[in-house]
Amino acid sequence: MHNATWKPKQRTQHELCLKQLCFHAVREHIATLDTKALLDLPVVLLEDLVPHLTVWQLNKLQPALNHRGISTLSGWVRVLQDINGPQQSIVLYTEEEAKHEAMRIIFTSRFYGFIDDFTGSTLHSDTPSFLWMAAACIKEFVLMAKCHKPLQRLAAGQRPLLELLEKRIQSVGISQSIDMSNRMSQISLYVLHRLLDHGRAEEVAVHVQCPMVLAWLLHRRGSQYVMPELDRNMLSCISQATSASTYTSCSEEHDVIPRKRSNIGSVLTEADKGKLTVDPQALCQTFAAYDVPSTKICPWGQIRRLKISRCSSDSLRLLSAALPTFFCLHSLTLHSFSNFKDTDVLDFARALKQLSESSLSSLRDLSIGILPYTSFLEILLNANPKVMSLHVEIQTLTCGQLPQKLFRSAESELPAMPLEKLTVKLAEIQTDLQVVISVLKRCPHLTSFHVAGMRPPGGFSLGQLLTTLSEVNLCLTSLSLEDMKLCDCLPAILTLLSNPKLEEVRFSDCRLFEKGTEKEDGLKQLVVALKNLPSLQTLSLAQNRLELFSGSSPSSVKLLDISSNFIKPADLLKFAKRLQTHRPPHRLTLDLRMNPGDRDPDTWNTALRKLHLFCVVLVGGWKSTDSMVDHVSNM
Structure with a gap:
């Protein structure tokens, strides 16, 4: 099949092979081809074709390709490379x-009308x-x-x-602050409201510092078992968030001049007067004028997964007020x-x-950082012993610790916990x-x-x-140790690796x-x-300055x-x-990135x-001409 786009005079010094020409022709003229005949091609050919398909074609053909046991991963990775750039x-x-x-x-790019920076062949479409x-x-x-305009059109x-x-x-995900004193914020x-209360969304990710919006999100979306106290607490939080004495602005700037705002608690009762309202029911009535007005009472959704990536003290205090009755919350990230x-x-x-003392509590995943002391790891586990997954980040700025009486009981008095996943990331002089x-x-x-960054005292x-x-945690299937000095711990490591479940x-970097x-x-x-671990599927020895290999894989x-082990071409x-x-x-x-392959390219290749x-094989990322790389390689 001839493709006028690919003429000999348009070729660079790297001539396109016949197979590539055919793949480009298929992509350009796929609408005129017999799809069934195309999908009946040998699996090897179809696997090579996948990275050349457009987004449209990948989406359309994926079910049939999957049915033949062919993954479209390489095609979607190619799309992401067109979007993000090849580097x-x-x-x-x-x-x-x-x-x-x-x-x-x-x-996101098309909806908000951003100019596409990605113009790769796999993305060609603007309908x-x-x-x-x-x-x-x-x-x-x-x-x-x-x-405002894209949201208003929606x-x-x-x-x-x-x-x-x-x-x-x-x-x-909320990526920009919402000024709830501005009428445009109603959109x-x-x-x-439509996505959370009328739709299926049960996860909210807040990426801005805006306690007022957080209060609005939490209001009556905490549980289907809504208690009067929860209603009053949420209304109180919204009211306080809009008063000049508590919060001044949802802006991410810190030098905003305080100014008075109307009390949202009273605004909620003034929807019928045509004034600014943040009540979801009133908002639905307002925007239904574009369609058919509805007299139905709006449902309330439930937030089961909440992420706050820029959690301020105000937001943490607000969340603490709502948490005791947040029964439907499954996962919390702060x-x-x-x-x-x-x-x-x-x-x-x-x-x-x-919250944990209630039989209605469903919180099982907790991630929080940055905590000031390692002691808080135990405090949080004691506060919610039902948690199944805990992720903490700790950064100790001083040498002090919390008083022992605040968190430490006699070890014999502490009950076992059902915790299954634990991540502890540390940035401190001593742990x-x-x-x-x-x-x-x-x-x-x-x-x-x-665990990462652990520094034991002398x-x-x-x-x-x-x-x-080795002695207690016999159910371990995944172990990750990072940025720790383990050169004197080989006997303990070998004993640990005798666990047949890993x-x-x-x-x-150990x-x-x-x-x-x-x-x-x-x-x-x-x-x-x-080698004696029959269950082992993933092994990482990155950044350990290994220069040789022993035995078989x-x-x-x-x-x-x-990666990052200064593996020389001859050793590879x-x-x-x-x-x-x-x-x-x-x-x-096999991840071989950040190794000095360019010091003997022929042997490496x-x-x-x-x-x-x-x-x-994953390679790249190393340049021997980079002075910093040379410095690291000689450490």
Whole structure:
């Protein structure tokens, strides 16, 4: 098939091969082809065709391709590369994750009328139906409150699109502040009301500092078991949020001059006077004038997952007031750019305890940062012992700690907890190792443990932590240790790796073999231990300054990350030859990024050619001319 677009005179010095010409022709003329005949092509050809398809074609053909066992992941990754640029590395997504991310970016750009910076061949389309196609695929809607016109069109002239979003959207993100004293904010609040109360959205992500909007979101969306106290608390929070004595503005600026505003508590009763209202029922009546006025009472949705990425002290206090009766909340994520105050965290812990004491509580996932002390890890677990997943980030700015009596009971009095996933990220000079060990001893059902930045005080060894994991946490399937000095902990590591349930092991930047004379012997012992783990599927030894390999590849591993290890081309070639002899039963994903392949390109490329036969190889990111890279490689 001839494609007029691809004429010989248009070719660069890199001539397009015949197969590529055919793929381009298929993409340009797919509408005239017999789809069934196309899908009957050999699987190998279809897999090579996928990255050349447009967004339209990928979306249309994906079900049939999946039915034949063909993934469209490479096509969606190509779309993301067209969007983000070829230099930006793409995170490894699943097929559906990559598709959703691509469609989310495309929809947001087209909906708000942004000029596309991405003009790749896979994205060529600018029809209204393209927006609808993307809308039918996304689950997350990003609300940009300052873009009034697109939101107004959605509320008025694009009712069918709004109804489609109500059926599809599961998560709503608020990326710009909403000034609730401005009449134009009613459009944003109306769209939020439709998605949260009339639609399926049960997750809210707030990316701005705006306690007033948070109060509006929480009002009557806390539980189907609404109690009078909750109604009054939420109305009180909204009223306080709009008074000049408490909050002055939802602006992200900190130097706003305070000014008085009307009390929202009274505004809620003045909708019939045509004044500014934030009451969802009144908003529905107002915007229904564009369509058919409705006398039905609006439903109230439930927020089951709440994320606040810029959580101020005001927002934390407001949430603490609402938390005791927030029975439908399953997951809560709070993050601040600076440390939370001790008193605010303690108040939050008390509210958390009140919630957990109710049989109606459903909170199981909690993520919070930045906490001022390691002690708060135990405080929060004691406040909600039913939590199944806990993620904390701790940054200690001083050498002090909270008084022991605030959080520490006799260890024999502390009950076991059902916690399954624990992540602790630390940024402090010294870590109270005993707090973390005490928590681990109370979590016999822990399946995932990730700790980063742990610095034990003098006289303590991280081997104590590893020994506790070996003796108590026998259900571990995922272990991730990051930015820790483990070069003197090899015996404890080998014992820990005897756990037959481990499926994922990550030692990232752990200085495993800093002692040069013992490096080769230690690595051999580690490889033997890993080979004896039949359940192991993911192994990361990134940033450990490994320069050689020993033994064959662990047969069960599907993903091996040995990035940033100063692996030399000659060593990689030896490794490739070993893998040829001991081929993994599954196609191995091998991460070799940030290794000095350009110091001997011929040997490096020879090794890569051998590896490509049975590996998905990730490379790049290293330039030997970069002085900083050279400095790191010689450390």
